[in-house]
Amino acid sequence: MTALMTGELIKTRTTRTLFAYAASAVALAVGNALILILSKDLVTTADKQEAIAGLPVMLLLLGLVGAAGEYRHRTAAPAVLAAGRGRGRLLLARAGAYAVVGLAVGALTSAASLVVGLPLLGHEPGPGVGIGVILSVAAGNILGSALCAIMGVAAGALVRNQVVGVVGALILMFVVTPLLNLVNETAVAYSPLGAAVVLAGDPSVASLSRGGAALVLTAWVAAALLAALLAEQRRDLA
16 A cells, blocks of 8 residues: 555655645635735634634545546556556555645645744734644634545545536535535535635634534544445546
8 A cells, every 4th residue: 555655645746736736726815814914903812813724625625636637637547457456456556645735735835824924913903823732723624624635535436527626626615515504504614615724714604612512523534435436446546
């Protein structure tokens, strides 16, 4: 399994997709911090915490595009044959590789938002952001990024089409989740994207704790990965 993960990591880091998504994630994290801090006075600790929260859902798109790309470019079958370990083990190795990538990109986006956001938050009224809050937000964003990357791999293996997968993910992000939030603010925290937002440090969804969000998101990831593993065994790779 270690050799398979190493191979998937090498494959991932030698494509431009990773660097494009990493740059986009950093830019969005910095932009989110600037918009929230400069657009209004942030008085409470919760407001300031939201400003430095990360955006782990970007890693869902990265994992989805990477996994679905194996079928678009018809490299899925050769990869299984070359690995000689079965398609299920290869999918798990791919998920593990993207989890490592998620950890790295999550750490990068957290560092960027903190470097930009903390000096600006020092000029805001109200209490400052303590080291405990900073570490908690950073850890949640990094963990959430890794989990979202795994979910993206599972979704890519299920959908097998990059365009359909990305469009579906964007609809889920910008249409379904906001509508769910309007209908029931408590329920949205138990959705995969809602749990990822809470885990990343956004306190706007107050119905779920950070630890609870980690458990909810882990459950969604496990279910998606199990579904992908079952689908891999029943469908042709070509």
